[in-house]
């Protein structure tokens with residue numbers, strides 16, 4: 379127990395005793411007072427790493443690869459891409475993609491249930507170059523036929539979707555898009571190359587936020603675009619027009635490279651914890667529905683089996699008693715932290731009131747948002763022992 383943290387008004391003796399009952403993995407993630415520490419920047423170890431990071435970060439006279447070049451090449455190898463471009467964040471990766479590959483008047487087809495902040499930011503970035511988003515339901519790839527115009531350039535999607543965990547069929551969507559001469563870009567952040575490699579299913583560009591699972595330690599941010607060498611060169615030229623905004627720091631690249639070493643192990647644990655939670659929820663009488671790609675009840679189960687090697691760490695569910703019961707349940711959790719974080723090393727949970735910010739969207743763009751039902755609960759399963767997470771959820775669901 380680290381003495382320098384203030385303990386607030388918690389009952390420290392009881393909390394510490396409960397903490398000792400948790401499994402080893404859980405305790406490697408949480409302090410006895412989890413919400414304070416999850417996702418925070420590690421102290422001294424990050425500082426000492428910094429010295430080394432800067433050393434490996436620059437091209438040496440003997441032509442050593444910089445940390446960023448190593449990162450780009452490693453991610454390209456893992457994703458099956460010819461080349462990669464490291465950027466300062468996932469959002470910067472999206473902005474660079476839009477600025478480079480869309481022009482005024484162009485259109486980009488997106489999947490309709492993009493919601494919330496993501497939709498707003500996408501709309502803002504795309505509007506800034508004078509281009510337009512066209513929302514459709516990509517769970518039926520034929521919908522592309524009705525949305526395509528002479529100005530359409532791209533189909534853009536993320537899968538599994540956030541927060542409803544739909545699995546979109548990249549192969550079918552890519553086939554259909556290509557027959558119209560469109561390119562396909564996939565945000566694969568929540569799957570990582572461990573669970574799905576969209577280029578193998580026909581997509582043209584893959585985007586990742588490296589701030590999430592790929593770095594995996596909640597201590598830095600980054601993004602990457604992956605694809606054909608020629609396209610990546612074009613994207614790199616665009617990024618070099620705004621170097622202060624777009625460049626990923628050598629330190630960030632160093633940390634992300636180190637995080638990558640354990641990505642497969644971590645994804646295994648995220649997946650098994652989320653799957654265990656999904657099975658628990660599905661069997662619980664208070665739970666109305668659960669969406670986890672590898673549940674047989676999931677409408678996209680067959681697609682998930684074809685496209686993914688694991689179900690990922692995210693799940694969505696709803697309770698029979700609706701939004702108020704969901705909020706009360708979230709309050710009773712002891713280990714799973716309330717909050718909108720996704721793909722972190724600790725577990726987080728939030729209700730749809732936190733996910734819907736459609737009021738920020740200009741009226742004409744509201745169609746982008748399938749306004750979420752009131753009672754959607756999104757959970758991002760962390761690296762704690764699955765049994766501890768299941769136990770926590772069960773005690774919180776116990777309404778009687």
Ligand SMILES: *Cc1c(COP(=O)(O)O)cnc(C)c1O
Nearest residue numbers: 467468469565567568587589600
């Ligand atoms: C977080 C996130 C982003 C944005 O990435 P940042 O690195 O935070 O800018 C993009 N896509 C998905 C799916 C994300 O979860």
